[in-house]
Amino acid sequence: MTHEKLAGQQSAPQAVYIHIPFCTNKCFYCDFNSYVLKDQPVMKYLEALEREMEYTVTQTPPGEIKTIFVGGGTPTVLKPDEMAYFLKTVRTYFPNWSDDIEFSMEANPGTTDLEKMAVMKEGGVNRVSFGVQAFQNELLTGIGRIHNTDDVYRSLENARKTGLTNLSIDLMFGLPNQTVEMLSDSITRALELDLPHYSIYGLKVEENTLFHTMFQKNQLPLPSEDHELKMYLLLMERMKEAGYNQYEISNFAKPGKESRHNITYWRNEDYYGLGAGAHGYVHRQRHMNIRGVNPYNEATEKGLPRLETFTISKEEAMEDFLMVGLRMLEGVSSTRFEQQFHVKLEDIFAKPLHKMLHAGLLEAEGDMYRLSSQGVLYGNEVFAEFIGAITVK
The missing domain is CATH 1.10.10.920 (Arc Repressor Mutant, subunit A)
Structure with missing residues (x-):
């Protein structure tokens, strides 16, 4: 039996990841495939993404879609008209949504006004994950974030006004100059928001970031390993006390509010991966797309914009x-x-x-x-x- 025929008999992926690589600025710890928005060909990128969607569903037709996750970058830097166009293309090429689809989009506080939130909800987004990271403005400045805590509260209020209630925030621990007390305060303020879901990650100093350069020069005042362990133990204890289930090493949720899209990854199930630098996993084949925005855009005019594809043994x-x-x-x-x-x-x-x-x-x-x-x-x-x-x- 040929490989193609065998692949054809397998079920279609039920999860879609889409990458929007634009940011207002590059955070000091970030090694994701992201580019500062100024002077970027955003609309050309969205058109290229549509071409990749078309090629993808022709090659591997989708079945019922259970989860969609739009990450970045910061997807919410798209203007309302760009966002509307983008969400329409998603619905066009992946039209068969399950009744209880989880459609998540990452957002940065300060990039989500009421108009944009309304466009997101209209386009099918029903879960938003905000990159908050900390509730101390001096820590946010120190990691290169451009929002402040007021932006956090305003963004969450806008989401709720629009009718988006399945909300999550990301926090980080082990940040430069962060103390156990600071993390405790951030957790207190996060829990006061009474959200369905929290992701709380330890800082990793990745290559090709400003923090890595500072670390190499011994200029990064990180907490000690002992303090970092205390932070992790504290956050697990506080989240448990507040009634949140730790369902993954870094993720906490109210019952039934776990990130179903991320569970797809953790169960090693298939998912489409679309966009510059995106990874996908379909029928035991992994792929990684071309990373640069312009090279990606150009590649989609000839076919799938693959950097590499390999079969997993x-x-x-x-x-x-x-x-x-x-x-x-x-x-x-x-x-x-x-x-x-x-x-x-x-x-x-x-x-x-x-x-x-x-x-x-x-x-x-x-x-x-x-x-x-x-x-x-x-x-x-x-x-x-x-x-x-x-x-x-």
Whole structure:
């Protein structure tokens, strides 16, 4: 049987990721594929995105779409007319939405006035994730954010006025000059908002960022590892006390308000990836698109704007299943593993499973393996145990 025929028999992806690479400015910690908005060919980019959508759905026709996530960059830097055009193209090429679709868009406080929010809601967006990061203006300035805390409250008020209530905010810990007390204050102010969802990430100093340059020169006043651990323990305790379920290492939600799109990634399920620098995963093929805006725009005039496409081997897919699946605190299901790969999880990963269970970093219940409370603190070490650890082929 040919590969094409086999792929054709597989179900269509039910999740769509779309990348809008424009920002008002570049944050000091950001290594995402993003470009300062000034003088960028925004409309040409949106037209190129439409061409990629058309090529994509011709090659892999979509079924029922359950989640759409628009990330960046800052998608909300689009003007209302650009936003309306963009959302219309999404609906045109991915028309079959499930009744309870989760359509998320990332937003920065200060880029979401009432008019734009109304256009977003009209175009189908029903979940907005705001990049707040901290509630201390001096910390925001120190990481290169251009919003302030007043912008946060105004943006959330605008969203609610428009009827958008499924809202999330991102916070960060381990920031330069941040203390445990500052994080505690940020969590207090975040919880006062009574939102359905919070993402709270530790700062990673990535290459090709201003922070990396400062770090190399010993000019980045980061909290100590001990303080960073205290911050993480504090945020887990505070979120639990407030009734939020920690469903993934960095994510907390009220019951039923988990990010279903991100769960697609963590369950290693297929998703379309569209836009400059976007990644996609369809029928065990991963792709990455051309990153630059103009090169991407030009490439879509000839076909799919791929930088690289590669097939994921069964072994790599099995490793990915464990590594991303264990990020979720419900853990990974040996039943689901066997359904997907037609082999037993315990046969394939006997050695690392035994080692991590014995070390008390994993625990088993029924057909599930999950991080223990200690394992959550050392997740990366646990995930690394499963790389190159397949014992039975």
